[in-house]
Amino acid sequence: MTVEKDKTVIQPPKTILRVLHLTFNMGIGGTEQVIRQLVQGMESEGVESEILCMDGQIGSIGETLEKSGIPVHKLARKQGFDRSLIKAIRKRVKEGQFDVVHCHQYTPWIYGWLASLGTQAKVVFTEHGRFYPDRYRYKAMFVNPIMAMLTPAVVAISGATREALTRYEFIPKRKVRVIYNGIAPLCRSEFESKKIRNELGIPEKAFVVGTVSRLDPVKNQQMMLRAFRAFSEVHPDSYLLMVGDGPDKAMLMALAEKLGIDGRTIFTGFINKPEHHLSAMDVFLLSSHTEGTSMTLLEAMSLGIPAIATRVGGNPEIVVDGITGILTDSGCAADFSNAMSRFAENKQLCEDFSKASSKVFTEKFTQKRMIQSYIMVYDGSELLSTP
Known part of the structure; x- marks a missing residue:
């Protein structure tokens, strides 16, 4: 047969x-x-x-x-x-x-x-x-x-x-x-995120905030650095991970040194596929003066990473304030710093916002x-x- x-x-x-x-x-x-x-x-x-x-x-x-x-x-x-x-x-x-x-x-x-x-x-x-x-x-x-x-x-x-x-x-x-x-949603790998932290010299239990962005004046990263300095004075086990390149890179590195946070601020340069660097962050930061719909913010949401973002442009349409992240005024480093402290001091808040971020992403931003x-x-x- x-x-x-x-x-x-x-x-x-x-x-x-x-x-x-x-x-x-x-x-x-x-x-x-x-x-x-x-x-x-x-x-x-x-x-x-x-x-x-x-x-x-x-x-x-x-x-x-x-x-x-x-x-x-x-x-x-x-x-x-x-x-x-x-x-x-x-x-x-x-x-x-x-x-x-x-x-x-x-x-x-x-x-x-x-x-x-x-x-x-x-x-x-x-x-x-x-x-x-x-x-x-x-x-x-x-x-x-x-x-x-x-x-x-x-x-x-x-x-x-x-x-x-x-x-x-x-x-x-x-x-x-x-x-x-x-x-398309990114996939989290705990192994790869731990590997990235290890390669960058970040201790396993450190609290990591970070961004993936062009280093450009419109992104307002000077405010981010000043906010991190205030936050890190209270939380010395924290690190700031800045993934990206752009015209402000040299100035921002000099500012980090001037603020005394260069030892815990890591500039990686441009990364073609930054999903594992994103996964290494506990909280995603977006400090822009203006935004449409930030692609890296969506990437962070797809990974279930809560965000702190400025209340400008399309950010309030993406970040549900008090549910998936925290919104602050674009010129207020103190509010940005306080938002970091809220997450660092409340692990349950991070977990709740993480679940909500994934849910909102699936409903609106695929x-x-x-x-x-x-x-x-x-x-x-x-x-x-x-x-």
Whole structure:
């Protein structure tokens, strides 16, 4: 008796949409991480994606995606208003027969909107965050309402970002849809987190607060260092772990030395996959002057790490104050320090906030939820405005 082998062939998902993501570049940053999550997560949903970088550089995330088979293109934007860039984008839109041009940030929206005029492509604009301090641009008062009216979908990554688009960009509030950033959850490894602590010279029972962030003025890490100094005077067995790089690194290291906390403040530099460094923290810190939807804050939540964050931008929409973390005013180092003490002195509080963080993450901030929301925007199966 012979048994016939199963000849069933698993067919790849049928392509339902072709999407071109238009952005500045695909270096290291929150916007780039969102694009990566969308591109990789939508493959199984039948969405073919390509990325077009405007500023002449693909960047490290772009290079990684390119190696995985995702087409990543680059153009070199000239100074001033570059009309030739519009023509180059339009050429790619037509050649690629894209259904959607997804423009990430304001300037790519301008170029993508103009380049897509007269093509079959539907334009989607996502605002990922705002400059600090925000300001009015009165030219926008005349241009943006027209562009928004002729753009099928405008998306903000938080309610605060939506309010900023309405206030500073004169885009009608009813036009802007809020879609929170989402990520694939990280996996905690106690073995790896202990290994990281050991490698960094952190004692096993030390209380560790930390951040994963670009070391940049907008992140307000000077306040974080001053708050940690006050906290560590009462809790000398504590450490501050700062994962990241940026223009403020040398200044922050000098400030740590000046404050006398350099022995317990660890600057790791940029870490490509920081999940084990995050897992080594008892509490995650975010001291920014402004935020949209912080990707590293979501990563910490996915690992069940409670957070102390400033009450700015989208942070209050992510951190449930008194449930998953503690919110403080952005300029108050004393409140930030006191919040650290509350966690250090109450182990049960840490455990309760940890469970709540994981629960809220699963309910609101997963990659799957974000992808489903964007697909509904792409194919028009959901109303594109919110009340």
